Amino acid sequence: MKSVDFADADTYEPEEGWRRVSLAGSEKFTFEWFEKPPGHSSPIHDHENEQVCLCLEGELTIYDEEGESTTLERFDSVWLDAWEPHRVANESDELAVGLDVFAPGRSFDFWTDREE
Template identity: 40%
Template sequence: MDNLPVDIATAERIMLGPDETVVLASCADTNGDLFAVEVRMQPGGGPPVMHRHEPSEIYFVKEGVFTIYVGEGADVQRIQAGPGDVVPLRGGTPHTVRNESTELAVALVVHTPGQPMERFCRAVAAMTSDGPPDMQAVLEVASRSGIEMLGPIPAS
């Protein structure tokens, strides 16, 4: 790989709404095996709905606090993950990740295989370059990327 080491200061950035995804290893770099990013999630940021996808993912929290919802129906767990915490999510697991704090939250996130998640991130970022995207278009991209939207986070 000719592009090592990654300089995080000059790495590619993908904006998903107010949240920044810094590309550390793309599918092109890893033959599709993984998509590794640093997620910089603003307060109130993150996917607003529960979802599931086949790629597994792992979060290593670097700063701030992420709230990770995992499970279905009445069995949804609310996990608070802070600096140093590692949260692995097996593929097919219903979940969502939010920043419910008032501070920036930053995590290293790895998806494997990476192609579905990278395809989704790039397509949604392209849709949001001129403002909020059409939600129907986002749902179509999610479906094409193998991401199943499950609905709102259950009330606790």
């Protein structure tokens, strides 16, 4: 058993106000809690991991590379296939909070070692 205290968990802030916290997980799957400030969007990106994004508070809009989108409200979720280009935006005036699940698991290296 591996317990992770939220207050002591590894945290990464890719951009001001966009905070990610690594929760309990393994090489097979990882959980990342995140806050996304109003008006913020991640860059369009893809990765080798399948991803489920769950909206916990506020609204999150997920865009594919063609600009098609789906908006998640509280407790809505979306599944993204491995290598599916996407970006996640908070287009509201309120803070959005979500939970990402990745399989296989990944570390924050995805963002820290990323080449633009």
